[in-house]
Amino acid sequence: MANLNDLGDEERAALLRIIQQSLGIRRHVDVFLWLNGEVQRFLPHEILIAAWGDFTGDGLDFDVISAIPGVRTSRLSGNNMGVFARKLFEGWQRYNYEPYLLESSNGFELGNEAIECLPVRSVRRMRAALVHGVRDIRGKIDCLYITLSSEKWPQPRLAQGSMEILLPTLDVALRRLHHLQPGRDAVKKLIQVAQAATEPIEEIDHLGLSIRELEVMDWVRQGKTNHEIALILDISVFTVKNHLQRVFKKLDVLNRAQAVARMSPPSRRQRV
Numbered sequence: 001m002a003n004l005n006d007l008g009d010e011e012r013a014a015l016l017r018i019i020q021q022s023l024g025i026r027r028h029v030d031v032f033l034w035l036n037g038e039v040q041r042f043l044p045h046e047i048l049i050a051a052w053g054d055f056t057g058d059g060l061d062f063d064v065i066s067a068i069p070g071v072r073t074s075r076l077s078g079n080n081m082g083v084f085a086r087k088l089f090e091g092w093q094r095y096n097y098e099p100y101l102l103e104s105s106n107g108f109e110l111g112n113e114a115i116e117c118l119p120v121r122s123v124r125r126m127r128a129a130l131v132h133g134v135r136d137i138r139g140k141i142d143c144l145y146i147t148l149s150s151e152k153w154p155q156p157r158l159a160q161g162s163m164e165i166l167l168p169t170l171d172v173a174l175r176r177l178h179h180l181q182p183g184r185d186a187v188k189k190l191i192q193v194a195q196a197a198t199e200p201i202e203e204i205d206h207l208g209l210s211i212r213e214l215e216v217m218d219w220v221r222q223g224k225t226n227h228e229i230a231l232i233l234d235i236s237v238f239t240v241k242n243h244l245q246r247v248f249k250k251l252d253v254l255n256r257a258q259a260v261a262r263m264s265p266p267s268r269r270q271r272v
Contacts, residue, residue, distance in 0.1 A: 006161070011042075014042075015042070015162075015165060015166075017038060018034075018038050018039055018042075019169050021034055021038075022034060022169045022173050025173040025176065025177075027177070027228055028180065028228055028231065028232070029231055031173060031174065031177065032067075032231060035170075036067050042158065042159070042162035043130070043147055043159060043162050043163060043166065044149060044153065044159070045147035045148055045149050046066060046067065046122075046148060046150055047065075047068065047119075047123060047126065047146075047148040048146070048147050048148075049062060049064055049081065049085070049146040050062065050063040050064075050065075050144070050145055050174060051081065051085040051089075051144045051146070052142065052143035052144070053141060054141075055086050055089040055144070058082065060086075061179060062076060062081055063174065063180060064119050066122070068122055070118040070119075071119045071122045072119070072180075072231070072232060073180040073232075074180060074232050074233060074234075075117055075118050076119055076120075080117070080120060081119075081120070081123070082111070083110060084108065084111060085144060085146070088102070088129070088144060089144050092132070092133050092144065098160075099132035099160045099167075100130075100132075100160070101130055101131075101153065101156050101159070101160065102129040103127060103128045103152055104128075105127065107126060107127065108129065108148075109124070110123060123148060125150060126148040126149060127149065127150055127151060127152060128148070128149045128151065128152050128153055129147070129148050129149075130146070130149075130153070130159055130160065130163055131144065132144075132145055132163045133145060133167075134167065134168070145167060145171070147163070180232055208250045209247060212243060213243050213246065213250075215233060216229055216233070216240060216243045216244065216247070217247060217260070219233075220244070221260050221263070226241060244259075247259055
């Protein structure tokens with residue numbers, strides 16, 4: 001389906017630029033900026049969903065990338081896109097693992113198990129979906145990519161061909177990054193850290209940190225920048241900085257490294 005000979009010199013040059021730019025992707029914010037840059041010329045979309053795992057069972061993971069405020073992986077409430085992803089995966093199989101288009105004037109139904117949240121509501125408002133995936137013969141963990149748009153594609157054949165050309169590049173880029181877990185996993189992780197250190201959970205409460213401050217600190221511990229944390233939590237960079245300043249004051253530390261060390265189990269703490 002993908003034929004570079006059908007493209008003009010300018011379009012081929014643009015595709016080459018897009019592929020070259022992908023080589024510099026190291027952070028989630030890089031993927032976000034890449035997808036919302038020149039990629040939009042070939043794959044116009046408002047939401048991208050990556051789903052991977054066991055499409056015959058319950059073991060699916062998701063990443064959601066979108067410029068729509070609040071439509072983030074962290075806003076998902078559990079595996080609530082499972083029915084939707086499995087239905088599209090079955091369609092991909094029927095189309096012999098080729099990219100295919102779906103259009104719906106009434107939006108997309110995600111199934112009764114979908115827990116209401118902003119990503120789910122936004123997907124339901126979309127009117128067109130372009131679906132393609134990567135078969136993992138060796139690891140047996142297929143990955144499905146879904147681009148969603150609120151309008152029909154003006155050039156569907158170009159979109160399908162572009163999806164086939166660009167998908168390997170997107171897949172490699174995302175595989176280099178840590179998976180952003182949905183829900184309140186950041187807070188759960190910090191509580192698990194305290195429990196593993198045989199410290200009561202109340203010790204974290206005694207530090208006076210709010211739920212949001214705990215979330216921010218978990219992403220700091222994972223090496224995320226303020227910009228990345230802002231995208232993940234759907235808040236401004238200024239708000240992230242304010243949260244960190246309050247955390248530093250509550251923990252009586254001067255910087256991020258000291259704050260991470262202060263919140264680590266005693267056996268892992270080091271002098272900073």
